[in-house]
Amino acid sequence: MIVIPMAGRSQRFFDAGYRQPKYMLDVAGRSVFAHAVDSFRDVFEQERFLFILPEGTAAADFVRDQCAALGVRDYALVSLTQPTAGQAETVALGLDHLSTPATTPLTIFNIDTFRPGFIFPGPPLEAMDGWLEVFRGEGANWSYVRPAPGPEPLALETAEKRPISDLCCTGLYHFARAGDFRRALEAERAAPQAAELYVAPLYNHLIQAGAQIGYREIPRAQVIFCGTPAEYEGLLTGDAP
Numbered sequence: 001m002i003v004i005p006m007a008g009r010s011q012r013f014f015d016a017g018y019r020q021p022k023y024m025l026d027v028a029g030r031s032v033f034a035h036a037v038d039s040f041r042d043v044f045e046q047e048r049f050l051f052i053l054p055e056g057t058a059a060a061d062f063v064r065d066q067c068a069a070l071g072v073r074d075y076a077l078v079s080l081t082q083p084t085a086g087q088a089e090t091v092a093l094g095l096d097h098l099s100t101p102a103t104t105p106l107t108i109f110n111i112d113t114f115r116p117g118f119i120f121p122g123p124p125l126e127a128m129d130g131w132l133e134v135f136r137g138e139g140a141n142w143s144y145v146r147p148a149p150g151p152e153p154l155a156l157e158t159a160e161k162r163p164i165s166d167l168c169c170t171g172l173y174h175f176a177r178a179g180d181f182r183r184a185l186e187a188e189r190a191a192p193q194a195a196e197l198y199v200a201p202l203y204n205h206l207i208q209a210g211a212q213i214g215y216r217e218i219p220r221a222q223v224i225f226c227g228t229p230a231e232y233e234g235l236l237t238g239d240a241p
Contacts, residue, residue: 001104001178002040005052005090006033006059006111007080016229021054023111024062027235032112032226033066039115041070047107049075052094086196088185095178102179108199110171112227118172121216124152129180129211130203132158133172135220142168143200145215155213160198167215170223173199180206 010021018025023033030038040047049072053059060077067075078094091108109115115133125131132155134145145167148156157164175181184202193201203213226232 001048001050001100002043002107002109003050003052003091003094004037004109004111005087005094007052007054007084007090009054009083013229013232018229021059022226022232025232027226027232031066032232033063034070035114035224036109036111037066037070037072039109039113039118042117042119044070044072047074050094050098051075051077052090053077053079055079055081084197086194086198088188088197088199088202091199092182092185095182100178102177102182104178106175106178106181108173108175110227112225112231113171114224114226115170115172115222116224117222125214125216128176128214129206130173130175131155131214131216132174132200132203133170133223134167134215134217135170135223136166136217137168137220138163138166139168143171143198144168147215153214153216155203155207155215157207158200158203158213160194160196160200162194167217169200170218173203180211 006023013022023031025032027035051063053063060079063077076098078097080093084090084093132145140161140163143158143160144162144164145155146157146164147167148154184205187205188197188202207213226235
């Protein structure tokens with residue numbers, strides 16, 4: 001299952017004068033939503049999608065129209081009536097609403113990120129308990145992976161907005177089992193590592209329990225971000241990194 005949480009308020013965009021949520025904005029004749037979801041075109045026929053939305057019919061109607069245009073047929077919509085404590089809680093509420101089985105594989109992705117031509121990895125990552133996608137970067141606004149020593153792409157630690165390496169996450173997080181995600185979230189609630197319930201720090205609880213968590217490094221040029229007004233406007237003008 002591919003889970004795309006999009007229940008945020010897009011407050012930075014509204015504060016910048018935009019009148020639509022960021023996922024509705026246009027980039028080269030298509031919505032931000034369409035670009036983000038189209039990242040997974042390779043598995044449209046195999047994967048179910050879960051979109052977690054803010055309350056109201058406008059968002060749901062928009063997503064239905066976009067899914068029809070893209071050719072996404074197997075999807076579910078969950079609308080939340082209250083703000084959450086972070087992306088991880090948002091995902092959990094969506095999974096609970098669908099009574100998602102514990103054995104279901106989860107891939108979580110941001111609605112404001114594009115990965116043109118994305119393909120799920122093969123060995124060794126596909127056999128691991130989870131993995132994150134990363135690129136080489138810097139700054140304090142990403143989630144991060146600290147790699148384990150040795151040739152295998154294993155994560156020794158993950159962190160949110162705390163640079164523990166130069167491996168910055170693209171916003172794509174995979175868990176081999178929904179049950180692992182839920183257990184890690186419960187452990188995170190008991191001992192939070194950040195101000196919000198982010199997804200990346202959940203992996204630490206799995207790593208400490210002996211799980212194999214990997215990472216896939218991609219070139220920075222293969223991922224496009226438009227989560228802030230500046231990033232979005234850079235795409236429109238051709239000045240995006």
